[in-house]
């Protein structure tokens with residue numbers, strides 16, 4: 001008799017424990033249903049890079065004066081500026097320019113210090129290649145216009161999840177013009193200008 005009672009007691013105890021563990025597991029599942037998604041259906045969906053994203057560098061050949069400032073400020077002296085001195089006009093003449101993105105650390109120093117603004121950082125991040133030598137971009141490759149996620153008809157652009165409006169967890173069907181949390185740089189600037197005007 002006691003043995004049967006003991007078996008019933010053990011069975012009830014184990015059932016209770018099993019129910020408890022299932023409940024714990026499901027609580028994690030239900031908790032995730034309220035969280036923002038972390039996956040993107042790449043390559044059909046792509047995140048829109050943030051405004052100050054440092055991607056592939058764009059170079060404008062005609063603006064470059066071959067001053068080599070970009071080489072001097074680069075932590076690894078990476079840009080290769082190939083120039084000749086044109087005796088007729090007594091000026092440097094740029095022949096070739098290249099940056100090896102297999103080595104570049106995308107620090108943006110060259111872009112920051114270039115006196116003629118012929119370098120700029122784009123939002124292009126898909127640089128994968130089977131051959132590392134293909135990452136050495138010459139002035140033609142560097143001069144290609146940047147690729148934009150928002151202009152690719154085959155891709156659904158998604159706003160960065162961290163930039164979703166407050167309380168929004170679904171990035172796919174955001175109404176047009178919905179505002180991310182926090183202020184945009186131009187809004188901050190407008191506020192600062194207004195404050196300065198009030199002081200004066």
Ligand code: SF4
Nearest residue numbers: 074104105107108110
């Ligand atoms: S981004 Fe930085 S590492 Fe790359 S070329 Fe410019 S200065 Fe050099």
Ligand code: SF4
Nearest residue numbers: 064065067068070114
């Ligand atoms: S700093 Fe600008 S202008 Fe000077 S060599 Fe580099 S890319 Fe050309």
